[in-house]
Amino acid sequence: MNRQTLITLKIFTWIACLAPFTMLVYQAVTNTLGPDPTSEIALTTGYNALLMLILSLAVTPVRLLSPRLGWLIKFRRLLGLFAFFYATIHLATYVALYANFNLSVFETDITKRRFIIAGFIAYALLVPLAATSTTWAISRLGGKGWNRLHKLVYFAAIAGIIHYWWQVKPGVLTPMNLTITLFALLLARPVMVLLQKRRARRSLAVSHLARSAE
Numbered sequence: 731m732n733r734q735t736l737i738t739l740k741i742f743t744w745i746a747c748l749a750p751f752t753m754l755v756y757q758a759v760t761n762t763l764g765p766d767p768t769s770e771i772a773l774t775t776g777y778n779a780l781l782m783l784i785l786s787l788a789v790t791p792v793r794l795l796s797p798r799l800g801w802l803i804k805f806r807r808l809l810g811l812f813a814f815f816y817a818t819i820h821l822a823t824y825v826a827l828y829a830n831f832n833l834s835v836f837e838t839d840i841t842k843r844r845f846i847i848a849g850f851i852a853y854a855l856l857v858p859l860a861a862t863s864t865t866w867a868i869s870r871l872g873g874k875g876w877n878r879l880h881k882l883v884y885f886a887a888i889a890g891i892i893h894y895w896w897q898v899k900p901g902v903l904t905p906m907n908l909t910i911t912l913f914a915l916l917l918a919r920p921v922m923v924l925l926q927k928r929r930a931r932r933s934l935a936v937s938h939l940a941r942s943a944e
């Protein structure tokens with residue numbers, strides 16, 4: 731992919747990722763957030779945090795489908811950082827508008843409401859990932875260490891999905907689409923490893939055959 735196309739795609743990704751935030755700001759300014767503005771902000775930011783996290787997880791399996799999709803890797807960090815951006819606004823909404831900066835509300839919630847506990851676990855797992863997303867951090871941790879740490883993203887997404895299910899009313903199935911997508915991505919990992927091993931074994935056998943034929 732040439733540089734110009736990549737820049738255009740990056741601009742589109744920025745616009746798409748910022749669209750929900752821009753919409754929230756517009757609705758807040760025009761007073762059109764609906765009957766429960768706090769809930770509207772929390773639901774929009776929570777949903778987009780999880781959506782962008784899952785999209786960032788989809789990058790690796792999708793790009794392995796074809797060598798021509800290798801450029802997708804350039805979008806993984808951007809999506810992950812936008813997920814963190816929305817999760818941080820989501821948390822700030824909870825602290826400021828639900829808990830009113832009241833430490834006792836926070837203490838009760840973190841010990842008694844299981845969906846809040848799951849949300850905090852998801853956020854706590856995202857913090858080290860966002861903090862080590864710079865090129866400097868990657869070189870400090872080394873490729874292997876960085877990759878090992880960034881496996882946490884799967885646990886963050888699982889905690890986010892659990893938080894989502896525990897938050898909706900019984901019988902409501904809105905978290906299903908993201909759950910199925912995450913499940914498919916988790917399943918894709920071992921399948922990818924297996925296929926890569928098989929491909930490596932086959933090319934080794936081919937090179938052995940070629941050598942013995944000489």
Ligand code: HEM
Binds near residue numbers: 887894
């Ligand atoms: C930092 C700790 C967190 C707290 C205190 C928290 C709190 C909340 C609250 C209070 C709601 C319900 C809003 C309402 O019904 O009015 C909610 C919904 C939600 N949160 Fe969180 N959350 C946290 C972290 C996260 C994280 C890290 C994610 C994503 C990775 C996330 C994803 C969601 C989703 C998907 C919803 C439901 C959105 C919908 O129904 O459309 N939350 N959260």
